[in-house]
Amino acid sequence: MGALESGECRYVMLSYGHSALSSDGMLRMLGEFEVEDMVFGHFGAAAAYALAARRAMHVYRTGPGTWQHIAIGQRRWANLNPRAMMYDRPMSAEEYFNARWHVEPFRSPDNCLITDGGRACIITTAERARDLRHRPALVMGMGHDHPARSVYRTLDFTGGTGAKKAGEKALAMAGITLGDIDACEIYDCFTYTVELTLQDYGFFGPGEGEDWFRDGATEPGGRMPVNTSGGLLSEAYFMGLTPFTEAVMQLMGRCGERQLGPATRTKDPEIILCSDNGGIFQSHACYILRRP
Amino acid sequence: MIQRDAYAVVGVGYTPQGRVPGRTSQSFHVEACVNAINDAGLTKKDIDGLICYRHFPRSGDEPDVTPYRVAEQLGISPAYMSQDAN
Numbered sequence: 001m002g003a004l005e006s007g008e009c010r011y012v013m014l015s016y017g018h019s020a021l022s023s024d025g026m027l028r029m030l031g032e033f034e035v036e037d038m039v040f041g042h043f044g045a046a047a048a049y050a051l052a053a054r055r056a057m058h059v060y061r062t063g064p065g066t067w068q069h070i071a072i073g074q075r076r077w078a079n080l081n082p083r084a085m086m087y088d089r090p091m092s093a094e095e096y097f098n099a100r101w102h103v104e105p106f107r108s109p110d111n112c113l114i115t116d117g118g119r120a121c122i123i124t125t126a127e128r129a130r131d132l133r134h135r136p137a138l139v140m141g142m143g144h145d146h147p148a149r150s151v152y153r154t155l156d157f158t159g160g161t162g163a164k165k166a167g168e169k170a171l172a173m174a175g176i177t178l179g180d181i182d183a184c185e186i187y188d189c190f191t192y193t194v195e196l197t198l199q200d201y202g203f204f205g206p207g208e209g210e211d212w213f214r215d216g217a218t219e220p221g222g223r224m225p226v227n228t229s230g231g232l233l234s235e236a237y238f239m240g241l242t243p244f245t246e247a248v249m250q251l252m253g254r255c256g257e258r259q260l261g262p263a264t265r266t267k268d269p270e271i272i273l274c275s276d277n278g279g280i281f282q283s284h285a286c287y288i289l290r291r292p
Numbered sequence: 293m294i295q296r297d298a299y300a301v302v303g304v305g306y307t308p309q310g311r312v313p314g315r316t317s318q319s320f321h322v323e324a325c326v327n328a329i330n331d332a333g334l335t336k337k338d339i340d341g342l343i344c345y346r347h348f349p350r351s352g353d354e355p356d357v358t359p360y361r362v363a364e365q366l367g368i369s370p371a372y373m374s375q376d377a378n
Contacts, residue, residue: 018320
């Protein structure tokens, strides 16, 4: 947006593409996390997030009892999205608890997918957007915070990640409170990432997630829809563009069977909050988008 | 300082997704971009900024994906390009 602000650009395109499932590209990327950690039996990003999640289970009430609601809720959204990799694969609580361990305490449905494919979007000024084909999604607020501390040198990963400051900044810029948010599209490399991000944004206190997510709160028909495409867990892995473009499409009203509003017995979306997170909670971006 | 409501997202580009063998990462970038341009009702001449998400290690016999290569394949010459790591 700096490039637009300076006047250097009129239309900026954001693009992602990866042959992650059919090539060894993603494994090579995940391998970058390893290096000297391997001698301690620590392999890849899943192990680092699992370490964080295990620590969180020690300091407050969380664990598979909480995460099942996230994994199953997102799967129910994916079952309404023909593009989703898990479109035709419903998942019950029993299936969640019977799934194999990936890295304890994460079972396979706690992990994001690996996907071949791409995603792109175009950003311009609100003024130019008025003359284009679709009703645009306005950038109401944004905030970034990058604690940049590795998982070995901090305990931030049980609360107080970059999401905390980034969320505060985005809400302040937008001039709204959490109560004004109609839905969330949260970067969900693991189920625990969704819990901790929403917790750091302030939707609930540490350990209150299990109650907050209960009774389908984030599912179709729920009071706070979360990851309405199925997300990285059940739609497709395009990093932050999976949640971000879903927020845009929901605000444009182009989501078919999974469209927020009467079709899914949810609130007609005016404001959607999105997140992106990098490394092991080392960087964070929060964007709040709204309908004009 | 970026002002509230000053900028907007105006188009989204999808590609086939899931297990799609025989495709390079670069080809997914290019297809997603073409679809986003068409979706917004723009032409490629309008695009003067290109940000590619994340630089992955090059895999197999694929070319290394950089914004230069994506721009070249699209046939655009942006005023601004970057590759954002996260």
